[in-house]
Amino acid sequence: MAGKAVLTGTYFMNGDEACCEGAIAAGCRFFAGYPITPATEVAERMSERLPEVSGIFIQMEDELASMAAILGASWGGMKAMTSTSGPGFSLMMENISLGLCTETPCVVCNVQRAGPSTGLPTLVAQADMMQARWGAHGHYEIIAVSPSSPQEMFDFTVWAFNLSEQYRLPVILLADEVVGHMTERVVIPPADKIQVINRKKPLVPPEKYLPYRPDSDGVAPMATAGEGYHMHVSGLTHDQRGYPVMDEVAQEEMITRLVQKVRKNADQIIRYETFLLEDADVVVVAYGISVRSAKRAVAEARKRGIKAGVVKLNTIWPFPEKMVRDLAGKVRGLIMPEINYGQMVLELERCAGGLCPVLLVPHAGGAIIRPERILTALDTVLKETA
Amino acid sequence: MIAKKRKTPSPHPHDPLLRTDRIPHIWCSGCGIGTVFGCVLTAIQKSGFPLDDVAMVSGIGCTGRMAGYLNLDSFHTTHGRAIPFATGLKLARPQSCVMVTSGDGDLFAIGGNHFIHAARRNMDLTIVCVNNFNYGMTGGQVAPSTPFGAKTTTSPIGNFEEPFNFCSLAAEVGAVYVARWTSLHIRWITDSLVEAMQKKGFSFVEILAPCPTTFGKRNRLGGAIDLTKFFHERSVIRNHIDPREAVLDFNKHLVVGKFVDIERPTFLDNYELINRRELGDWPALEGKRPRPEKQA
Numbered sequence: 001m002a003g004k005a006v007l008t009g010t011y012f013m014n015g016d017e018a019c020c021e022g023a024i025a026a027g028c029r030f031f032a033g034y035p036i037t038p039a040t041e042v043a044e045r046m047s048e049r050l051p052e053v054s055g056i057f058i059q060m061e062d063e064l065a066s067m068a069a070i071l072g073a074s075w076g077g078m079k080a081m082t083s084t085s086g087p088g089f090s091l092m093m094e095n096i097s098l099g100l101c102t103e104t105p106c107v108v109c110n111v112q113r114a115g116p117s118t119g120l121p122t123l124v125a126q127a128d129m130m131q132a133r134w135g136a137h138g139h140y141e142i143i144a145v146s147p148s149s150p151q152e153m154f155d156f157t158v159w160a161f162n163l164s165e166q167y168r169l170p171v172i173l174l175a176d177e178v179v180g181h182m183t184e185r186v187v188i189p190p191a192d193k194i195q196v197i198n199r200k201k202p203l204v205p206p207e208k209y210l211p212y213r214p215d216s217d218g219v220a221p222m223a224t225a226g227e228g229y230h231m232h233v234s235g236l237t238h239d240q241r242g243y244p245v246m247d248e249v250a251q252e253e254m255i256t257r258l259v260q261k262v263r264k265n266a267d268q269i270i271r272y273e274t275f276l277l278e279d280a281d282v283v284v285v286a287y288g289i290s291v292r293s294a295k296r297a298v299a300e301a302r303k304r305g306i307k308a309g310v311v312k313l314n315t316i317w318p319f320p321e322k323m324v325r326d327l328a329g330k331v332r333g334l335i336m337p338e339i340n341y342g343q344m345v346l347e348l349e350r351c352a353g354g355l356c357p358v359l360l361v362p363h364a365g366g367a368i369i370r371p372e373r374i375l376t377a378l379d380t381v382l383k384e385t386a
Numbered sequence: 387m388i389a390k391k392r393k394t395p396s397p398h399p400h401d402p403l404l405r406t407d408r409i410p411h412i413w414c415s416g417c418g419i420g421t422v423f424g425c426v427l428t429a430i431q432k433s434g435f436p437l438d439d440v441a442m443v444s445g446i447g448c449t450g451r452m453a454g455y456l457n458l459d460s461f462h463t464t465h466g467r468a469i470p471f472a473t474g475l476k477l478a479r480p481q482s483c484v485m486v487t488s489g490d491g492d493l494f495a496i497g498g499n500h501f502i503h504a505a506r507r508n509m510d511l512t513i514v515c516v517n518n519f520n521y522g523m524t525g526g527q528v529a530p531s532t533p534f535g536a537k538t539t540t541s542p543i544g545n546f547e548e549p550f551n552f553c554s555l556a557a558e559v560g561a562v563y564v565a566r567w568t569s570l571h572i573r574w575i576t577d578s579l580v581e582a583m584q585k586k587g588f589s590f591v592e593i594l595a596p597c598p599t600t601f602g603k604r605n606r607l608g609g610a611i612d613l614t615k616f617f618h619e620r621s622v623i624r625n626h627i628d629p630r631e632a633v634l635d636f637n638k639h640l641v642v643g644k645f646v647d648i649e650r651p652t653f654l655d656n657y658e659l660i661n662r663r664e665l666g667d668w669p670a671l672e673g674k675r676p677r678p679e680k681q682a
Binding site: 032061098235 | 471499
């Protein structure tokens with residue numbers, strides 16, 4: 001065989017490429033996608049790498065088809081992924097909803113660019129945060145993670161696959177143009193040091209198998225095509241047998257399952273990191289590329305004697321409600337820089353519950369947030385709460 | 387009168403392939419889909435594929451409900467997206483015989499782009515299109531198959547658009563097997579479905595079906611029996627003709643038959659070919675294979 005699945009070593013690699021290596025290391029062997037800036041490099045590298053590991057790459061006719069194809073591949077037993085941006089993410093919403101309803105593991109990488117519409121195809125934004133949460137129709141819980149470096153494009157793609165396999169749902173990798181196109185040091189560990197989680201398989205014979213009966217962890221074991229389980233998988237509201245049932249009882253049972261498997265496991269899913277938080281008076285809560293601006297601003301603030309810290313959100317959805325609530329009770333203010341005009345700050349405010357002021361540092365998109373603006377916000381919070 | 391003692395019905399040969407606990411089905415009386423579904427079940431049994439290797443993918447609509455009654459791996463997906471879903475399934479598991487069953491609206495309006503690209507790629511799928519000339523599930527709206535002048539709820543004074551000739555379209559964009567029957571042609575449908583399933587590549591079987599509840603009623607074509615008679619009288623078999631000439635003219639005749647049966651490498655044949663050429667010892671993909679000795 002021509003290629004290795006895990007390219008252990010140290011590389012100078014861009015984020016989109018690192019995402020591909022993370023996917024393949026996690027066991028992804030199927031990619032369906034459609035070219036779109038700034039996510040095209042993911043498709044390009046996958047088209048080169050997947051055949052090397054006996055995987056399947058297919059460029060579909062559009063993003064509707066790409067999303068449908070990865071769901072089909074997942075039910076065919078492969079770990080599958082697509083990547084997109086901007087308008088392509090909008091087109092995927094229809095079948096993300098199908099993936100959520102049918103509890104189909106897969107990963108959708110959204111390398112965010114500025115919108116609305118065609119917007120700034122080559123330039124950064126973080127403006128699909130709420131679309132990732134609520135963009136598809138119907139009520140559901142979703143998992144989304146946000147990398148802030150090419151290294152994290154590798155690490156978080158592995159993690160996204162693990163989450164999708166463990167909790168049986170599409171997981172959104174909410175990257176952005178700068179993280180996708182930035183070239184940095186990426187360390188790919190040896191294969192045996194990479195934790196890989198695979199979906200639970202049924203342990204009962206076909207006649208006793210109920211495709212949507214959850215175990216105690218809220219997640220049902222998943223049979224795939226060809227294993228003799230003869231399961232029915234439907235986007236209609238279904239019971240534990242997978243059979244369509246058109247009534248409110250079945251709807252409530254299904255929605256409860258979709259919601260609870262994420263909510264009840266939220267503590268295991270949610271990850272964040274803290275910097276200089278111990279004595280911090282004011283904290284910048286950031287995600288994705290804006291973490292880099294936040295860290296720079298906080299380092300500068302510390303030089304000036306301001307006790308500032310950073311919370312870096314690795315999971316975006318589910319949102320770390322408890323952590324924010326605790327934090328809000330301890331500090332003089334929270335600041336959120338984001339490359340949109342106020343999306344995650346709404347969650348931050350909600351969870352802070354009025355315990356401290358919450359300040360947004362917005363950016364319409366097209367560039368990353370200058371650290372000076374966060375520094376000014378730090379001053380503002382300290383002055384206003386003095 | 388003395389009530390007859392109720393007998394336990396003798397098992398039907400299709401029972402093992404049916405989710406009998408989901409019967410009665412939702413289709414209206416007089417609808418042609420049930421007949422086609424019966425043909426599909428017979429074809430699955432005749433095709434020689436191990437049943438674990440057969441999968442059905444449906445879109446949305448009346449015909450889209452077929453997957454829900456089939457007691458095999460079955461997927462009821464989104465409107466128009468059955469073909470790309472089936473594409474992913476097939477590529478992830480090449481030994482599967484993947485059948486897509488859907489209606490004219492699902493496959494050719496909202497799903498039209500996916501149809502032409504899957505045919506171009508010669509994706510190894512069997513597409514079964516039940517054409518009832520309108521959107522039945524939503525109450526009978528105009529479709530890309532609705533004849534010129536026909537009345538539907540969204541063409542109340544007559545359709546001012548021309549319909550597609552699906553068989554001609556399929557042949558033009560690369561299908562390797564193309565046939566059309568009416569739901570009366572039970573043996574022909576079944577034979578075509580077996581051939582289409584066994585065929586490697588993008589196969590297309592269109593079945594014209596009566597929809598007395600919506601299309602038939604609005605166009606004063608009578609009830610189920612009248613519509614069936616109409617199909618019986620108007621259909622003419624013209625095997626192997628150029629599908630461009632296989633016209634559907636409600637005032638003259640409905641041309642049916644097997645129009646295309648050719649060989650062309652599939653997507654996976656070519657994927658394997660290129661990868662082996664460039665990468666050396668690329669593994670051989672198993673591909674679908676009827677294995678009568680293992681048949682259930």
